[in-house]
Amino acid sequence: MVKKVLFFSDFGIDDNLAILYAFFNKEIKIVGVVADYGNVSKQDALRNAAYIQELTGIRDVPVFAGAELPLTGNPPQFYPDVHGTEGLGPIIPEMDIDLSLENFHGIKDVIEQNPNEIIIVNVGRLTSLATAFILYPETMKKVKEFYLMGGAFNEPGNVTPVAEANFYGDPYAANIVLNQTARRVKIIPLNVTSGSIVTPALINELDAYYHAVGSKVGQLVKPMFDYYYKFYKSRTPKLTGAPLHDVLTLWAVVNEDHIIYRDVPVKVIVNVGEAFGQSIGDFRNMEDKAEFPFHKVAVNFNYPEFIKDFFQTMKNSKSTEGNH
Numbered sequence: 001m002v003k004k005v006l007f008f009s010d011f012g013i014d015d016n017l018a019i020l021y022a023f024f025n026k027e028i029k030i031v032g033v034v035a036d037y038g039n040v041s042k043q044d045a046l047r048n049a050a051y052i053q054e055l056t057g058i059r060d061v062p063v064f065a066g067a068e069l070p071l072t073g074n075p076p077q078f079y080p081d082v083h084g085t086e087g088l089g090p091i092i093p094e095m096d097i098d099l100s101l102e103n104f105h106g107i108k109d110v111i112e113q114n115p116n117e118i119i120i121v122n123v124g125r126l127t128s129l130a131t132a133f134i135l136y137p138e139t140m141k142k143v144k145e146f147y148l149m150g151g152a153f154n155e156p157g158n159v160t161p162v163a164e165a166n167f168y169g170d171p172y173a174a175n176i177v178l179n180q181t182a183r184r185v186k187i188i189p190l191n192v193t194s195g196s197i198v199t200p201a202l203i204n205e206l207d208a209y210y211h212a213v214g215s216k217v218g219q220l221v222k223p224m225f226d227y228y229y230k231f232y233k234s235r236t237p238k239l240t241g242a243p244l245h246d247v248l249t250l251w252a253v254v255n256e257d258h259i260i261y262r263d264v265p266v267k268v269i270v271n272v273g274e275a276f277g278q279s280i281g282d283f284r285n286m287e288d289k290a291e292f293p294f295h296k297v298a299v300n301f302n303y304p305e306f307i308k309d310f311f312q313t314m315k316n317s318k319s320t321e322g323n324h
Contacts, residue, residue: 009246038125198244
């Protein structure tokens, strides 16, 4: 059965690859996209969403303007060294869109029209998702499932020694989501997504395929990936590829049998200090656990199945373009 996904994204490189994966996956139907600040500004995220629609020809998916600032009140920090100045690696799209768009309320209609069918997948900061819980609490009870890419459990973070970027960027929002969800959230954390390594050889093979069949996606995938991998290689020279954190999170939606979860209490530290943004899960094997809300935290996944599915799905591009 096709999964209906409402996708919250900050449209950096792995986000862009994730939305392409979702568009080309026959088991996923993207019913809406929320473009947020995070890897890039909200305005750049909106533009990137429009650019991908133009490139793929898939123009029937509504795009909603998400948050511009975190609930912390601090200006967001962007990451051009990781994702490029525009969130597309070396690519600078030449297109104009309406950047004054304020239509976030449209997500309410999407959920209400598909009660208990929508799966929300959030791969960026959680500000917009938290806002939805504040504005539309009854509507959010009609969401079937929640998947979050965020946090790091029992391993180092990527923006501080203990914190992962999505939770660190707005820990207040992360706690609102974790405390308000009527159902347990499925969290795909950094310590798991870091294992979703895709190699340059695989991307080169995809690139050759795109050129052979005349797919426009070939203009995007390899240039973005090469930029992304160059960053990771500069930090960890022995790394054989780049982790596609957000792709793995969407992959988890349709590959439940290949993900291992633990049911644990989870909270995010909001006190200013060295632990700000840290995600804490109580993995102790004892009955009296910490008094945090319980959620499902991924602890492992089937890497060979992930790679096989990613490669096969991304080759669906030619048959999917303009025919969503």
